[in-house]
Amino acid sequence: MSTTLAPRPKNEERRIVAVKRTGIIDGKQSDNFSIFCEMAKELTGFDYVSFSLFDENYQCGIASTDGNTDEKSERHEYNICSYVLLSAEPTLIPDLTQHEKWKSHPSLQNEDRWLGYAGFPVINKDNYALGTFCLLNREPLALNDKQITLLKGICERIAHQIDTQTEQKEITAETVQIALKSFRAVTNLEETAELNDFLSLCSGKRISKTSFSKLVEFDLATYEDGEMVLSEAGRSLLRKMKLQPKVMKKSIIKTQNKPTFLDELLGEL
Secondary structure, eight states: OOOOHHHHHHHTTHHHHHHHHTTOSSOOHHHHHHHHHHHHHHHHHSSSEEEEEEEEESEEEEEETTTTOEEEEEEEOOOOOHHTTOOOEEEEEEEGHHHHHHTTTTGSSSSOOOOOEEEEEETTTTTTTEEEEEEEEEEOOOOHHHHHHHHHHHHHHHHHHHHHHHHHHHHHHHHHHHHHHHHHHHHHHOSHHHHHHHHHHHHTTTOOOOHHHHHHHHTSSEEEETEEEEEEEHHHHHHTTTTOOOOOOEEEESSSSSSEEEHHHHTTO
16 A cells, blocks of 8 residues: 555644544544434435544544444545545545546455545534545445535534533533632642532532531531531632533534524434
């Protein structure tokens, strides 16, 4: 196999940072993304669908319709999906044997070959092509306009899910740091046992009388109608720790024609 590398996007260095920031590669997250592959397969009739992320050297499988998610393919000149990263528009090749560039692809010499190809870039909110959503078929096969629009919507949903997961991971880490710092500022304790008791009480879990007494000593808890609850100081600390619940918004997928919710997209199948 050729050792010549496939061309890289102009923002490759920053793109790689964005990919690694997600923490998804080697993160065993197939279950979080396989539904999108199955949806696309039902929607289009293609034999195989996969979602991959690209680090500096490899196309890394995340989810697919055959369940094989551990494959890593070098980003060499014959890796067609590598070229999908170069454009915001999909790469649609109904028949690889008729394509000027790819008709001499080494894989076409095999009996077990793929002929129909469609590759969609998965682009995050910061405009980095993190990976690809690719469809393969044993026989030549083309997508119609409606299928292309819906597949773009699926890719936007995948990108949104990645962005959300990444933000939640980073917010969680920051929140834990803030919570620990805020608790230590009030109690001057380096141990985490009392913090664990405080968080347990915040979430409505029962704690021992001994543990509760320690929180009372720091004016973080009190009895109210015979129940163990946070004191006013405890509730104030909770706000400082940024652990108050927030309202979650329903996610929207943007398609070419209009916004649509995921359940509406599922209704198209």
